[in-house]
Amino acid sequence: HVQLVESGGGSVQAGGSLRLSCAASGNTDTTLCMGWFRQAPGREREWVATFYTDGTRHYADSVKGRFTVSQNSRSKSVSLQMNSLKPEDTGMYYCAQDHLCEWRFIRVVGGYQSWGQGTQVTVS
Numbered sequence: 001h002v003q004l005v006e007s008g009g010g011s012v013q014a015g016g017s018l019r020l021s022c023a024a025s026g027n028t029d030t031t032l033c034m035g036w037f038r039q040a041p042g043r044e045r046e047w048v049a050t051f052y053t054d055g056t057r058h059y060a061d062s063v064k065g066r067f068t069v070s071q072n073s074r075s076k077s078v079s080l081q082m083n084s085l086k087p088e089d090t091g092m093y094y095c096a097q098d099h100l101c102e103w104r105f106i107r108v109v110g111g112y113q114s115w116g117q118g119t120q121v122t123v124s
Contacts, residue, residue, distance in 0.1 A: 009119030022095030
């Protein structure tokens with residue numbers, strides 16, 4: 001089992017930047033990919049980005065060109081650099097982990113085994 005803890009959320013004006021981090025602990029050796037999702041009030045949790053341990057990255061169209069996901073292999077953490085933030089980026093951001101990461105499932109909540117508690121991002 002993998003434990004995930006997100007940090008770095010906060011409030012920012014439109015056009016600003018934030019950097020989220022997700023610290024992983026536990027049985028992390030089996031990790032194949034880490035994902036970021038977000039959830040706005042009253043809406044379903046939506047996929048943002050996925051980072052594979054081979055360095056492959058995938059992004060939702062809504063964040064492509066503005067967000068960058070990366071991994072610090074030494075600290076076993078994953079970061080999400082968010083630039084040019086928009087009010088519609090507001091929500092609770094969650095990181096997730098899986099050891100299978102089938103392509104057809106990386107964009108859905110059910111494709112990940114472990115989840116963090118989330119960190120709030122508010123863009124005004």
